């Protein structure tokens with residue numbers, strides 16, 4: 001299926017584009033009243049994610065309502081632990097929660113490597129339905145968590161300010177940590193391959209907890225596993241977003257990926273200097289900028305665009321859009337990028 005709008009794909013590959021493409025991390029299922037209406041028709045997030053027709057519907061909502069240049073499949077990074085044998089719950093106030101966690105090497109026997117097709121068939125089905133319904137309007141982004149970020153949830157059992165249990169594990173049980181990280185990596189590779197086979201046009205790896213590691217541990221316990229994934233996914237462009245990993249930008253430039261996501265703490269010119277000209281950069285407006293007035297959102301967005309100076313760029317926020325942001329301000333951000341020249 002030929003894409004009618006392939007700006008995202010061309011920008012990722014470093015090809016010429018008429019204008020900078022724009023989408024938002026976490027655009028599906030956070031800010032839109034239309035999402036909440038669908039969400040209220042089911043028991044919760046997990047049922048919604050596991051009902052392919054509904055997942056496809058909320059995936060397409062931002063394309064219809066916000067006019068973004070890409071859709072991202074509605075799911076969560078935590079479907080991988082579940083497919084490996086560690087189910088999660090989504091608790092209303094607390095967020096994700098795992099009744100059981102992984103503590104040592106004996107727990108690895110309870111886990112399996114996900115095949116990504118049968119054990120995550122609901123995501124694969126949602127991708128197929130979404131692709132059909134999009135009919136080539138915009139590319140569809142597939143995604144997975146980076147192995148380190150998934151490891152952190154599997155060890156911790158929930159979100160955490162410090163993730164100190166999972167960080168401790170890297171000191172107290174380094175061999176076990178590598179074994180678990182490799183199992184997650186193998187599962188993720190199977191899963192992303194299945195997403196691409198089902199029609200995902202680009203895949204993004206979210207390393208949301210990259211920034212809590214010291215640089216030496218990041219280079220030992222996170223980047224090599226991301227690198228394995230990038231080396232395998234070769235027929236669609238890949239994006240690596242490692243939140244907080246300012247200290248690893250140089251090494252990330254050596255990944256076999258097309259795009260590197262910047263969070264809003266990373267200087268744009270400085271990042272370009274460190275990473276060099278051969279990667280597309282994605283980002284990186286402070287998500288809090290969208291709390292401003294239309295005039296302020298426009299000014300902040302233009303300032304960001306000025307700093308990227310038309311080099312290989314995909315416009316986005318520096319992390320996911322916050323749930324209480326006014327969709328009208330998201331539209332101002334998108335329109336400002338589109339009108340920028």
Ligand SMILES: Cc1c2[nH]c(c1CCC(=O)O)Cc1[nH]c(c(CCC(=O)O)c1C)Cc1[nH]c(c(CCC(=O)O)c1C)Cc1[nH]c(c(C)c1CCC(=O)O)C2
Pocket residue numbers: 024025026027028029030039044045072073074075076077078090094095096143159206208320
């Ligand atoms: C760390 C992480 C998670 N999930 C994700 C990350 C990486 C990105 C990041 O750093 O923000 C990724 C994710 N989660 C979700 C998507 C869908 C696609 C998109 O809109 O980008 C994506 C790409 C849906 C979701 N994932 C979740 C919801 C809300 C659940 C609900 O509707 O009840 C949605 C729509 C729940 C979730 N899932 C997670 C948390 C911490 C939470 C609770 C807080 C929150 O609401 O974001 C784990």
